[in-house]
Amino acid sequence: MGLLNRWVGVREGEVWALVWAFLYFFSLLAAYYVVRPLRDEMGIEGGVENLPWMFTATFLAMLAAVPLYGAASSRFPRRRLVPGVYLFFLANLLAFYAAFRIAEDPAWVARVFFVWVSVFNLFVVSVFWTFMDDLFTNEQGRRLFGAVAAGGSAGAVAGPALTTGLVQVLGTHELVLVSAALLAFTLLCISRLLAQASRLRAEGKAEEAGEGAGQEEVERGLGGGAWAGVRLLARSPYLLGVAGYILLYTATSTFLYFLQAHIVEDNLADPDARTTLFAAMDLAVNLLTVGTQLFVTGRVLARLGVGVGLALLPGVVAAGFAVLAFAPVLGVLVVFQVLRRASNYALARPAREVLFTVVGREARYKAKNVIDTVAYRGGDAATGWAFAGLTGLGLGLAGVAAVAVPLALVWLGLGLALGRRQEALRSESHPAAEQGGQG
Secondary structure: OOHHHHOOOOHHHHHHHHHHHHHHHHHHHHHHHHEEEEEHHHHHOOHHHHHHHHHHHHHHHHHHHHHHHHHHHHHHHHHHHHHHHHHHHHHHHHHHHHHHHHHHHHHHHHHHHHHHHHHHHHHHHHHHHHHHHHHHHHHHHHHHHHHHHHHHHHHHHHHHHHHHHHHHHHHOHHHHHHHHHHHHHHHHHHHHHHHHHHHHHHHOHHHOOOOOOOOOHOOOOOOOOHHHHHHHHHOOOOHHHHHHHHHHHHHHHHHHHHHHHHHHHHHHOHHHHHHHHHHHHHHHHHHHHHHHHHHHHEEEEHHOHHHHHHHHHHHHHHHHHHHHHHHHOOHHHHHHHHHHHHHHHHHHHHHHHHHHHHOHHHHHOOOOEEEEEHHHHHHHHHHHHHHHHHHHHOOOOOHHHHHHHHHHHHHHHHHHHHHHHHHHHOOOOOOHHHHHOOO
């Protein structure tokens, strides 16, 4: 216990909640990373020129999913809502396995699977972090979210390793069943975390502003309509700022994804070689991330503040695009992509989740989901067409990289501003801070 406290900052009443949260995120990210290399290869196989359409289809799928989730969160209590989401996606995986086995036109199944994986990834991770924000307080989140995120990074190491090791033994389609088994394990983790909720409240949850939900509140639905999350977002400058941070993240990420697709296609003609490269990049990212999350993230957020955690990633991205603008080659791309993704997982993502510990439960379950899914994939779709427009006007890969540099600098400034606002909301005790994060 003394060692855990010194390394991670966990206290006695939080240990088992941290363990189950770690295992939950491990299984969830392992399930995703088992099928992620398949999605990336399907994206290239479907034609790089078709990627804007694929991103648009993903955005439209998100628009359809969000009101359904909003309606479910209005009606069902947490103990039914969270496992219900994972049961739904588990059933989807089993349906895809059957479709891959019997489909007469596997190309269409592959395209649908590309879109589905893009929705699945954001949705299940968003629900995971909403659940964490609901269980842990702001102070606990600063200390423990780095260690919780490390569970996801460990799972993201295990996922590509499983894909690499099992694809030749089981075959591509059977990997979908491996992903389904990992996703099923999250249901056990969720049940154990729900059992730990009262112990976490005993550590002081009820005393923190914006964190005072009692047992009777979480054991019923949130009420409101299917589009309540959109309304909450529209009237909260704080939440709009978080959405802006996500949009700038997705804009720069999508620019880099399209640059990656072109550069990899130009340098590697063999589909197996491309899949191997993507899996190796995933492995490098997550090996670099996991140690940072365990030993660095909590200290950065607790001592330097959330704003610094939010600003470090845009700084890395601005520098990376500047270098890529001068040398748009495969080696630079790989190093930049690994550092960018590791910075996101290790620092920016845990810091973003701390932002939601100072808002009310409806904002967490509804507005946060809109930000994490619709805003995210909307940014993807818009940036995909922007990339097509810039290259259509004759701008080369180096020119697109140069365009992304000022976007990253604006993103950096917004991260620092959000950190300051989060600190102000944290110190407030009046109801306005608790109910929506209005600022």
